[in-house]
Amino acid sequence: MGVELTYRDAVAKAIVDEMNRDDSVYIMGEDIGRYQGTFRVTQGMFDDYGPKRVIDTPITEAGFTGIAIGSAMSGLRPIVEMMTMSFSILALDQILNHAAKVHYMTGGQASVPMVIRGPGGAAKQLSAQHSHSLEGWFAHCPGLKVVAPSTPECAYGLFKTSVRDDNPVIFTENPGLYTVKGELPDDDDFTVPIGKARIAREGTDMSLVCYSRMVHVCLEAAERLAEQGISAEVVDVRSLLPLDMETISASVAKTNRAVVVYEDWKFGGFGGEIASRIGEECFDDLDAPVLRVGGLNVPTPYSRVLELECIPSADSVLAAVERLS
Amino acid sequence: MAKAAKAPKELSETPEKLIDLYRQMVFIRFFEKKCNFAYRQGKIGGYMHTYIGMEATGVGFNEALRPGWDNVITAYRDHAQPLLMGSDPLKVMAETMGRVDGYSNGKGGSMHIYDFENRFFGGWGIVGGHIPIGTGVAFTAKYKKEDRVTVCYLGDGAANQGVVFESYNMAALWDLPIIYAIENNEFAMGTRLEYHASDTELYKRGIPFGIKSERIDGMDVLQVKEDAARIVEWVRENQKPYLVEIMNYRYEGHGAADNDRQLYRTKEEEEEAMLRDPIGRLARQMVDAGAATEADLEKIDDEEEERVEVIFEQADASPHPDPSEVYDHVYTDMTPEMGH
Incomplete structure (x- = not known):
């Protein structure tokens, strides 16, 4: 039998498993390190991996998303946490106009293996500027992949696949799901393919x-x-x-x-x-x-x-x- | 003796190197003139921006880089950098003409040249948008503990974008080995420097971030080469960012479609700027120093012009892409939804 985890812990386990599997995987975002993450998804990771791979960024979404894109184009596999997906609006130019276009504009010479993840949708009384569901906006843009898992099992399996994908993936986690519990298969190689309902x-x-x-x-x-x-x-x-x-x-x-x-x-x-x-x-x-x-x-x-x-x-x-x- | 005193820089380079620098600049100029010609012919479409007048900046800076090791990224005025870094000029020209033999098989065009084999990271169309990306390329070098230096060119217009300041901050905060090379050609498209920058000394903008910053003359290839060698070495050694504002001038309009230069500058100003032409300047220095005769230089001009002619003809012979290629390279591993 597998272990029962919350959705939050399933995402965290997937991040850690991928960082252990591949040294080129790192995670950056606002308050994800020393502060342990606003929604605590990255709790403990700074202590385990240090500032090289768990990177606290300034509050500059466009800037650090662009840095992640450049690093992905040159050999790394970044995971970018948006404190909430609503803040990805500040990075839209980098995501839509840059990341999504790289493989095409370069005629296949370069790719952008990166994951942009974070809570998307209404949490609880965060009001108008923190509650957007933007996954559909991203899904409008060719060059991106967009996933929105609903269970800990799907989140774990899809996250690992997303990190291993050579294209930019938007991974949205509805904040109302973080405490949802579910069982993970007892299989370290378990993944869920992108594009399968x-x-x-x-x-x-x-x-x-x-x-x-x-x-x-x-x-x-x-x-x-x-x-x-x-x-x-x-x-x-x-x-x-x-x-x-x-x-x-x-x-x-x-x-x-x-x-x-x-x-x-x-x-x-x-x-x-x-x-x-x-x-x-x-x-x-x-x-x-x-x-x-x-x-x-x-x-x-x-x-x-x-x-x-x-x-x-x-x-x-x-x-x-x-x-x- | 008098001549040597008048042109002391010649002494710092061998005659062979001087000829090499001259040849590189002349090649870029003829290449860009040919692109203008192709644009007027309708063989290049969309937006196209030439490097005419700015050759000394690219040539001088490129001299300081380790070929195939150091990284370069720039905006859409992007023909010269890859040509200097060893890219195949046929592939650059073919890309501007949207042909299959172009670096991106005709999907990028003039503004989006990329050559990753030679570590040229493009080729970007959103003013300022590539600055964080260049910063990310430098981030990788640090992450992998490789002593690559990244040169990130930007224009004086781009210098005002928010992401540029965000990038300065993170590059300094994280000690990234990157050179922000502001090519200040005095115009953000058609808006003169003094109308778009609250302080026209753009190099000062690195100082609040603790970035070593300076302004240099970009119309003198020997001076650029010397300054670039010093700056690149400093960045490689110290593993920190650097900001250099390179003062130059573009003789053409912002882009090939800009036919209204008199809206933002006078003919007299352009004529005055032509007196500072970096190619003419090096030619005079070489002749004065006895490194070459005018006949030698004319021969080089003819050779480079002919070389560009051949490149153009080869590029023009390259076919347009097949319509079926439209779905290629949207993704690495799948096609998008197909059909209208």
Whole structure:
């Protein structure tokens, strides 16, 4: 039997395992070393690996992301922690305009093996500037890979794969997941491939297609639907780019109905891409329009009451399901 | 004796080296003139920026570097650096023309030349964006305990970008072996230095970060070579960053599409600047010192012009990429979603 870990500890274990495996792997970010990390993912690492490989940066996201890119182009494999993914907005030029373009602009001469990771999405009352779900924005950009695991097992396996990938990978960790517990396989070589969705719960009547923390929201919704005699399948997309349409389509072919659930703003969000692809590729299988459940189209408010109003819940999923029939 | 006193620098280089420096500068100038020609012909498209007038900076600095070991990175005025570092000029010219024989098989273009074999890290289009990346290349050298020096060129316009200051700070904080070489050609595109910099002495901006900083003359190749040798040696020895502001002048517009130079400078100013032409200056020094005759130099001019002509014709003979190549190199291991 494997060990039970929290999502936070699973990410930490993956970081440590990869640093032990490969000397060229290092991690940099704000307050990740001496301060042990704002969300404590890097706790203890500074003591074990020292300032050469666990690097406290100044609060200059664009600058240190660029340094990581340059180091990746010249032989290292950096892991960049964004204290929150909202701060990656300051580094967008470096990520979109530089990292994502290197392999192409150089005609394949160079690559950027780096991982940018951190909490993305609403935590608890961090309000408008610290609560963004940006994974869909990154998934819009060719040259990047984007993953959003929902369980400790997926986080551990996908993180190791991300570090070993020769392309820039955005690895988003919803802060609401850090305390989620799960079992890791008892296998040091365990990895999860990027670009493979998984069925989080089998069902026959509809597909709830989701990623990151919304997987847990959908699992709760599926449980409640089961009480009503409705069998919902939960498809955990895991990887936004590349997107595993094969698994999603197979699920819809079986259930004939789909609801896409994502925490990002509903309008123009990544769920729209998934919904559109289901519409294009599964039209003959569908018995109802593909619906989206997304975050409210407002800046995330501070008030807990208002904040909870913004984030999709099992109730919002059930409300959408009612519109399906 | 009088002549030697008038041009003391000649004595510091052998006649062979002087001819070599002259030849390198002339080659760059003819290469860039040919690029301008190709642009006017419509064979080079998009944005293209030539190094005409700035040759002494690149040639002099490159002399101080260890070929194949030290790193160079620059912005989009990027033809000269790889040519000086040993890159294949055919591949550089073909890339500017978007052909398959270019360094990036036509996917980069004039602004995005890369040659990693010779440790030329590009070739970047966002003003200031490559400064942290160059700093990261220096970071790797330190991480791997290799005594490579990284030269990161930037323009006076780029010197104002936020990431440049972020990079200065981290390079100094972490003792990175990098030289920030500001090529101050007095214009950020069409905006003169005094209209874009609160203090026009840009070298001073390294000082608050504890970075050794100075300003040098970039129109005198012998002086640049001497200063660069000293600076590169210092960085290799001390493993710390250095900031050097190199004063030069571009004779052409910002880019090949900039045909309105009189909006930001007068013809008289350009004529005055031509008197400081680094190629003419070295020619005079060499003739005065007896290192070469005017006929010798004319012969070199003809040879380099002819060499560039051959390069151009070879590059022009290279095919355009096949449309099917459009998906290559988006990723190392997969293709993106395909189709419109």
